[in-house]
Amino acid sequence: MGSPRLPSRKAWRLAILLKPAGMFRKLLGDDRGAISVASALSLAAVIGIAALSVEFGHALLQRSDNQRVADLAAYGGALVYNNSRSNAAKGAAGNIAALNGLTSGNATVVADIVASPRGNGKLAMRVTVTTSLPMYLARVLTSSTLLPVAATAYAEIEPNIASQSTSTALLVQ
């Protein structure tokens, strides 16, 4: 009896090539830890859905608040512009936003005199209010840490308002 014969180099190569396939077959036949794998895979989806419902829901509420303040600021700014015809109206719009709780510390308020979006040749006071909400859960979906929430309002400026005794500005949108 001689010593056992060593496998040839070719046989070794074949065994190495087939090893991953064998491991994969073994993995497919093994159901241990299945719940852990399913949980890990579904966790991102669950947190993502929670982020949509909680954080984006909060953002929708914030947008309605921002819209309310933008409406009030645009209308107030339009009133001031009717009386003064000056850029003081922009400051007045920002002041009304601040009086309604949106200061430079927690929001960005941009007021401007633009053409009315109704296309009737009149001017309008446009106010855009932007706040940023922190995101926690949504970080599984995006790398951003803040969610900007913006609302814009236009208040049309009525010409020759000094001679009118009724409405002094018109909230357009």
Next chain:
Amino acid sequence: MFGAAARAVARSISAWGNSGAAAVEFALFVPFFMLVIAGTFNLWYLTYTGSKLTAAVSAGSLYALNNATLSSTSPSALQSNIETIVADTNGPSWAVSTVNVNNGDGTHCYCPTGGPGSWNWGAAVACGDPCASGGVAGQFVTIMASRTLSPLFPNFGLTYSGTISRSALVETK
């Protein structure tokens, strides 16, 4: 003696096998599950009530904008109408509302300062004068609304329980 008793208990548990395991797991899980459900309901109710209160204040604000001239001609009527709108928008006497039309002064203008719910009217000034805090002196209406919140599951103490409030400052002239 104790060793025999312990062996008897171990034999007894061993004889049960897996039966009842689901019931035990369910019993352990139910309190946690109920906490999550109650917290979700309370959070939703807080958000829902806040949203309705915001809508009521917005309705009052829009009425003030559309009837701005009343702040000079009939401030008491404007105050009464806005209070009714805010209180009844979501049902009879749903909210408690307090409206102040230009500090009860239909003649002069003011430069209010402060923030939501804690405005300071200051002294009466000439309409159109620049305000020290920014903006231009005008006539304003302040609207404050509140509602007592009763959580659906108060015993859990998961969310705020008490009075929630919203407020707005509207420029009418």
